[in-house]
Amino acid sequence: MNVVRLIVVVALLAAVPVMADEMPATMAAVLEASTEADWESVPQERLLYLFLDSGTVVFELAPQFAPKHVANVRTLAAEGYWDGLAVVRAQDNYVVQWGDPHADTAAARSYGSATDRIDGEFFRDPEGLDYRPIDSNDAYAETVGFVDGFPAGSDGERLWLAHCYGMLGAGRANAADSGSGAELYVVTGHAPRHLDRNATLFGRVLHGIELLSSLPRGGGPLGFYADEKKRVPLRRMRLGTDLDEDEQMQLRRLRTDTQTFARLVDVRRHRQEEWFIDPAGHIELCNVPLPVRTAR
């Protein structure tokens, strides 16, 4: 009995070459059959780098959903706002959050040229965006799908980014305009979709999420580090355009407006790998993989 293989052995199977008369039947085969045009290089001005002692986390920003937050975050990054600050919270099955541990006190760091309050950018008009709904029975939204590589939900009139694993958001207090992007969180647990339209999402992790998701949990209420010494120091956070070339990562993500992506969703809905005995025939928004490649 090959016990070590176990669940989802399939991802390891070599992709089979695609014949003209057959469609790729697994994710590996779909990716193998993809062409250059299926992938999008993310420009450095849309990449935000978080440098930790353990490595680097890279986020893609979503100015098309949260232009004010993205602009403010760019200013904060350029001015080194986060340098030497810390991860202050790691709540199991929920979020990891970082910013200024002294934000509420007289010792709070200055926002420099940035602002400390921005109106919530919780949703937007779908006009002008290429929203591609998928066939899925969603618990929270009338339709769900993807825009420019980001998971989204809609009620027909409004379009919003969805709190899937790896999404990047701006913390806020109770007032809708009390966030600024200075205090950030990443979803590291089962999608807390009840936060959709209640918090501003403005990006997602493309690389290195395990550096955040595997942090020791905070131990205090809401996962804040009860022991200040356990907080995880941030070396710095920078936009790609402010980095030396040797620090930049060249990341390409699968486009979500292609036939290849539609096929990917389909092969994940109807799993044909040998391991599956009773394929679901269904898929949920946050279970759709969003492949990223590191270019040479």
Added chain:
Amino acid sequence: MNVVRLIVVVALLAAVPVMADEMPATMAAVLEASTEADWESVPQERLLYLFLDSGTVVFELAPQFAPKHVANVRTLAAEGYWDGLAVVRAQDNYVVQWGDPHADTAAARSYGSATDRIDGEFFRDPEGLDYRPIDSNDAYAETVGFVDGFPAGSDGERLWLAHCYGMLGAGRANAADSGSGAELYVVTGHAPRHLDRNATLFGRVLHGIELLSSLPRGGGPLGFYADEKKRVPLRRMRLGTDLDEDEQMQLRRLRTDTQTFARLVDVRRHRQEEWFIDPAGHIELCNVPLPVRTAR
């Protein structure tokens, strides 16, 4: 600006006393208003303890769904099968898995009186179980709800445990009867519900999941530890009834067949805490909290 509080400040709010003419409006208030009858003490014969160097993880077993797997696991635990074995896999946003790293080799540990193959217990007849569906638009099942504190799905004829965060399952190879409970996994990411009815779930974590979910990721394919030295040693795994009293934990979980639980689902569907600006009005199965209390 109270930036440190941020998301879900609410869980910290003191529960308000319930007046005869008002219903508790938050989870904290619902739990505060609960009575002894709303809670169930889990007997030691249904508790499985995993002892790690970092602490103890405690699982509640579900013999009503997977009697053969639970029986086999009880035998394996009683005979010390797992003592000195290891966590072999930590795949980000998916599962943590443990068992015999040499299971496929001549050095494999003996199963003792236990068996190494059990027919999959992927679903069962709902007859005889008190399944309580909730109102939720589910991506994967016709109805979803709870049975004896466990999340479940159904198509009307079959009932199955659902792969929510914290669920405990038996790894298997491709054959439906190739699992035994000797190789175990716990869901530590967004619910992989496409595994429902494809793998045998037979319990869930009641205590200590963060010891598994925050483990360093494996780095190898499928999250297996590429470096064998990074595997996490298991001290031992035991049934509660085989432990000395000072090692046993007294755990009570909220019953899911009560008005209190129905109210809990409702206050999580319609979040009334001040932080929420646009409450979802909806809830998804795996976002329903399943509170556990450690008794004195």
